[in-house]
Amino acid sequence: xxxxxxxxxxxxxxxxxxxxxxxxxxxxxxxxxxxxxxxxxxxxxxxxxxxxxxxxxxxxxxxxxxxxxxxxxxxxxxxxxxxxxxxxxxxxxxxxxxxxxxxxxxxxxxxxxxxxxxxxxxxxxxxxxxxxxxxxxxxxxxxxxxxxxxxxxxxxxxxxxxxxxxxxxxxxxxxxxxxxxxxxxxxxxxxxxxxxxxxxxxxxxxxxxxxxxxxxxxxxxxxxxxxxxxxxxxxxxxxxxxxxxxxxxxxxxxxxxxxxxxxxxxxxxxxxxxxxxxxxxxxxxxxxxxxxxxxxxxxxxxxxxxxxxxxxxxxxxxxxxxxxxxxxxxxxxxxxxxxxxxxxxxxxxxxxxxxxxxxxxxxxxxxxxxxxxxxxxxxxxxxxxxxxxxxxxxxxxxxxxxxxxxxxxxxxxxxxxxxxxxxxxxxxxxxxxxxxxxxxxxxxxxxxxxxxxxxxxxxxxxxxxxxxxxxxxxxxxxxxxxxxxxxxxxxxxxxxxxxxxxxxxxxxxxxxxxxxxxxxxxxxxxxxxxxxxxxxxxxxxxxxxxxxxxxxxxxxxxxxxxxxxxxxxxxxxxxxxxxxxxxxxxxxxxxxxxxxxxxxxxxxxxxxxxxxxxxxxxxxxxxxxxxxxxxxxxxxxxxxxxxxxxxxxxxxxxxxxxxxxxxxxxxxxxxx
Ligand SMILES: Cc1ncc(C[n+]2csc(CCOP(=O)(O)OP(=O)(O)O)c2C)c(N)n1
Ligand SMILES: [Mg+2]
Numbered sequence: 001x002x003x004x005x006x007x008x009x010x011x012x013x014x015x016x017x018x019x020x021x022x023x024x025x026x027x028x029x030x031x032x033x034x035x036x037x038x039x040x041x042x043x044x045x046x047x048x049x050x051x052x053x054x055x056x057x058x059x060x061x062x063x064x065x066x067x068x069x070x071x072x073x074x075x076x077x078x079x080x081x082x083x084x085x086x087x088x089x090x091x092x093x094x095x096x097x098x099x100x101x102x103x104x105x106x107x108x109x110x111x112x113x114x115x116x117x118x119x120x121x122x123x124x125x126x127x128x129x130x131x132x133x134x135x136x137x138x139x140x141x142x143x144x145x146x147x148x149x150x151x152x153x154x155x156x157x158x159x160x161x162x163x164x165x166x167x168x169x170x171x172x173x174x175x176x177x178x179x180x181x182x183x184x185x186x187x188x189x190x191x192x193x194x195x196x197x198x199x200x201x202x203x204x205x206x207x208x209x210x211x212x213x214x215x216x217x218x219x220x221x222x223x224x225x226x227x228x229x230x231x232x233x234x235x236x237x238x239x240x241x242x243x244x245x246x247x248x249x250x251x252x253x254x255x256x257x258x259x260x261x262x263x264x265x266x267x268x269x270x271x272x273x274x275x276x277x278x279x280x281x282x283x284x285x286x287x288x289x290x291x292x293x294x295x296x297x298x299x300x301x302x303x304x305x306x307x308x309x310x311x312x313x314x315x316x317x318x319x320x321x322x323x324x325x326x327x328x329x330x331x332x333x334x335x336x337x338x339x340x341x342x343x344x345x346x347x348x349x350x351x352x353x354x355x356x357x358x359x360x361x362x363x364x365x366x367x368x369x370x371x372x373x374x375x376x377x378x379x380x381x382x383x384x385x386x387x388x389x390x391x392x393x394x395x396x397x398x399x400x401x402x403x404x405x406x407x408x409x410x411x412x413x414x415x416x417x418x419x420x421x422x423x424x425x426x427x428x429x430x431x432x433x434x435x436x437x438x439x440x441x442x443x444x445x446x447x448x449x450x451x452x453x454x455x456x457x458x459x460x461x462x463x464x465x466x467x468x469x470x471x472x473x474x475x476x477x478x479x480x481x482x483x484x485x486x487x488x489x490x491x492x493x494x495x496x497x498x499x500x501x502x503x504x505x506x507x508x509x510x511x512x513x514x515x516x517x518x519x520x521x522x523x524x525x526x527x528x529x530x531x532x533x534x535x536x537x538x539x540x541x542x543x544x545x546x547x548x549x550x551x552x553x554x555x556x557x558x559x560x561x562x563x564x565x566x567x568x569x570x571x572x573x574x575x576x577x578x579x580x581x582x583x584x585x586x587x588x589x590x591x592x593x594x595x596x597x598x599x600x601x602x603x604x605x606x607x608x609x610x611x612x613x614x615x616x617x618x619x620x621x622x623x624x625x626x627x628x629x630x631x632x633x634x635x636x637x638x639x640x641x642x643x644x645x646x647x648x649x650x651x652x653x654x655x656x657x658x659x660x661x662x663x664x665x666x667x668x669x670x671x672x
Contacts, residue, residue, distance in 0.1 A: 003046060003299050008221040010283070011046065011081065011296040012038040016250050017284035018080065019073035022093040022100070024269045024289075029093060029102070032265030033155060034074035036219070036245035037184045041078045043224040044151060044182075046303050048232070052311045053082065053304050056109050059336050059428060060144030060314055065126035068155040068184070069103035069116030070267065076100050080292070081300050084111040087290040106425065106453045114425055115453050118445055120161025121418050123181060126152035127167045128422020130179040130238075131397065131407065132429050135375060138402040140332050142321050144314055149232060150426075152181040156194045159183060159202060166415025171238040172210025175399030179238040180231040184218060186247040190266050206240045218243020236399065252277035335373040335428045338456075340519045343370050350507040353536050356529040356568070357462040359510035361389025364432075367518070368393035368405065375423060377407035377433040379416045385434035385462040386529075407431075413439050417446035417459070424455040430518075434460035437528055438468075438477040440484060450524040451487055451498035458517050459526040464503065464568060465622035466642060466658065467532045469651035476646030481623040484526060488597025496523060497597045503528040504546070505553075505571035505592045506536045512546040513594055528568065532651055535572040537592070549598030550591055550610050550631075557587035562616045562669050565591045565631050570620040570660065577665025586669070589615075596630060618669050622660065637672055640664070 015038035023029035044064070051061040066075055073093065079085050085100065092098035099110060103117035113129075116122040130150040137145035158164055171179055183202065187194045203213045212234045216223040224243070231239035248265035252258065254273035259265060270278050276286040285291070322329035334341075347366045350359055367374055368390040376390040387406075395404035409416035413435050420431035440447070440461050450457045466476040487499035500520050502513040510529065517525035538555035545551035553571065562581070564574040571592045578588035591610055593599060599607065611617070617637035619628030625641035632639050640659060647654060655661055659668075 002225070005221050007295050007299050008042060008046065010293055011299060012042045012221070013250065013282040013284075014081070014293050014296045015042055015074060015077040017279055017282050017289055018077035018090055020251070020270055020275065020278055021289035022073045022076065022090050024275045025091055026093040026095070027269055029073055029269070030070040030267045031073065031270055032188070032248040032251070032262070033068060033071045033184065033186065034077070035249045035251060035265070036186045036247045037071055037074050037153070038249070039219045039221055040182050040184070040224050040243055040245075041074055041153070043221050044228060045078055045082060046299055047225060048228050049151065050310055050314075051111070051307065053307055056111060058311070059332075060148055060318065062149045062151065063113045063126070063129055063426065064151045064153070065114050065122050065129065065422075066104060066116045066153050067122030067158040068119060068153070069122065071155070072100070072102065072104050075104055075112070079111045081296060082111070082304070087292070091290050115449060118449065119155070119157035120163040121446060121449055123152040123154040123158055124163055124167040124415055124418035125422035125425055126150050126181070127171045127176065127179060128419035129426035130171070130176040131174065131402075131419060132423040132426035133178055134174075134176065134397075134402040135405070136428050139372065140328055141325060142318060142328070142332060144318050147314065148178060150179050152179065153184065154181055155184045156186070156189045156198070160198060163414050163418065166410075166412035167418070168206055168209040168211065169410065169412070170415060170419060173399065174397055175210070175236045176238045177234055177236050180228065181238065181240050183240060183242045184245050185242050186245040186261070188247040188261060188263055188266065191263065193263070203242055210237055211240050212237050213240045213242065215242040215244065218245035219249055250278060250282045252281045331372070332428070338427070338521055340521050341371045341373070341430065343367065343515070343518060345511060345515055348511045350511060352507070353533055354507040355531060355533045356504050356507065356510045357386040357531060359507035360460060360462070360514065360527060360529050361386035362507075363511055363514040364389035365393055371430060373428060374430045374432065375405050375407055377409050377416050377420060377431065379409045379413045379433070379435045379439070380411045381435050382408070385436065385460060387434040387460060409433070413442035414446055417443040417450070417457075420457050421446060421450050421453070421455055424450070424457050425453070430456070430458070432458035432460060434462065436463040436475065437461035437480050438463065438475055440480055444483070447484070447487065447499070447524060451490070451492060454492055454494060454523055456521045457524045459524060460529065461526060462529040463531040464528045465530070466646035466654050467530065467569070467622065467651035468646075469649060469654055472648030473645040477623070478642050478644070478646055479624050481528060481621070482626050485596065485627065488595065492523065494522070497601070499523050499597075500525040500595060501528065501597060502526065502594045503568040504594050505566075505568055506534050508541070508543050509537065509546055509592065509594065512543040516547055530569045532569065534569045535575070537571065538575065546592070546594050548602050548606065549595040549600070550593040552610055553590040553592050556589040557582075560587045560589035560615060562586060562618060562637070562672070563589045563591060563611060564665070564669070565593060565611070565617060565619040565628055566621060567593045568622070570622055573660055573662060574620055574665060576662035577669070580662055580666040581669055593628075593631065616672050618665070618672065620660070620665060638668065640668055
């Protein structure tokens with residue numbers, strides 16, 4: 001296992017040469033950090049990381065999560081040494097259609113466990129993955145998950161990002177001793193030296209949060225090897241290795257002097273003679289830099305052979321577990337297939353005229369019983385966002401005990417979201433997380449990453465409108481629905497809406513919405529739910545039609561004079577308004593639109609049936625009018641929404657003051 005230090009250094013220089021050359025050829029990218037981190041990643045991959053070269057999706061593999069995505073050239077070069085990228089692909093960094101994208105993009109087959117770029121998120125994905133591994137160890141009994149180590153690589157930027165506080169707190173309190181984090185502490189960042197913006201004692205900070213910490217020379221292979229082994233051996237706590245690395249290690253300027261520890265190498269090619277001098281200094285050929293040295297090839301061939309033996313032993317162990325636990329083995333395979341879980345939806349009992357957050361609790365209570373690989377989280381609001389429907393059927397994770405299925409994230413919405421994303425990246429589990437809708441603002445950067453990576457995380461957002469009332473405008477979402485629905489308009493790289501956003505109109509439509517969310521295995525889903533009670537839609541409503549994104553509610557009139565359109569609790573206000581309009585002989589069709597994005601994927605004739613052209617329309621939304629303007633053309637009617645922040649008052653007063661009443665629906669429609 002132990003390679004000679006000389007060959008390890010040669011391999012790290014090989015990575016430096018490749019990384020600098022990729023950036024030089026692309027005329028764009030980040031060489032400095034990649035060159036400094038090369039020694040760590042090389043020791044990790046050549047001596048520690050356990051994976052199956054033949055079977056990248058092996059569920060028991062160690063996982064490496066990169067936080068600073070700008071160090072992509074380091075990762076790609078390392079992955080080229082283990083055959084996941086060709087040298088030609090390295091030479092195509094940042095070009096159209098090339099797999100060597102500007103920042104790494106999630107692709108297990110290539111050895112990339114996460115998309116990275118927004119600093120801070122990547123290492124918290126690792127923390128989520130470590131939680132998933134602990135959960136799977138406890139819930140399957142498969143010994144392979146207890147042997148799995150999750151490695152995170154973080155840099156100065158990630159340490160400075162606020163999310164690192166949340167991640168460190170969670171990893172500390174949950175005692176994630178399957179997590180090893182390497183901090184590439186090179187004292188340099190994009191535009192300044194790190195000391196100009198940070199003078200914390202990072203080691204003391206992480207120790208205070210419950211980690212074991214060791215500081216080493218991050219460019220010394222022997223120290224790295226010893227530190228990784230130390231970190232793997234730590235029991236009951238996560239481990240942090242602070243590696244003092246040299247930015248641009250080995251870099252030379254055009255005059256041959258040192259170009260190390262220089263901000264300029266962070267995000268630009270070394271350039272011209274500086275580049276040539278650097279490659280020569282590292283023992284490469286500036287005219288043919290895309291090469292793997294023979295001794296490096298040999299070292300990685302030897303590692304591949306070792307991995308064969310390591311995997312064979314692990315597979316034997318897994319097979320023995322599977323033979324002794326055949327049902328569990330079948331179940332584990334299902335969990336990792338990513339298929340939607342089988343749920344008996346008839347088990348969900350909804351109360352009449354309930355708040356949709358409570359209706360969601362009724363669903364979660366059934367899911368907790370029927371979906372044994374679901375993990376539900378809340379950011380300290382479980383009794384308000386009603387994820388306690390799930391919690392009541394299980395218990396929360398604690399250090400050393402992952403037999404429950406609830407993740408108490410504390411007040412840290414972005415951390416919670418990133419942990420859930422990490423769980424989804426790990427695979428085998430179905431994560432969901434809840435908080436107030438107004439605080440989705442704190443989660444948006446993670447939601448975007450979930451959407452980009454096409455991960456089926458479920459976001460539960462309650463207290464969906466100004467009807468939060470007494471808490472005042474800080475707690476009343478107005479523009480949030482418009483913001484999050486933009487993700488329904490944004491396509492992912494598979495050509496689908498990047499997210500499914502559902503705002504159900506009553507308790508039973510909430511069950512239907514949850515069904516859609518659970519069956520959506522290819523993108524994130526969101527449920528936007530009310531705090532207040534909502535009158536049920538008319539008797540006989542066919543809730544299965546929610547699957548079309550918009551549908552005509554039961555009791556609607558044929559050949560209507562006006563089509564009334566809304567989502568969520570506003571639908572019931574339209575139903576009440578329609579009663580008044582009918583007294584004047586006005587025929588009304590009422591359309592519930594839990595998801596405009598989903599509706600826009602329906603056949604044109606269905607869309608035209610629900611929203612017939614030329615018929616007057618009226619939309620009602622507790623959010624910005626733009627929520628419905630795509631459904632209510634200006635020349636056919638109008639949308640009544642909210643165009644300002646909300647106000648502090650009991651919600652029924654707000655309904656009156658802001659015009660969310662049956663009477664105002666009547667008046668507005670009469671004035672069309
Ligand atoms: C959330 C976020 N903010 C800003 C950036 C832009 N950015 C990319 S790298 C970087 C500085 C990184 O410094 P460090 O993490 O120390 O990396 P090094 O310079 O050592 O390679 C910044 C600000 C980003 N990628 N993500
Ligand atoms: Mg740095």
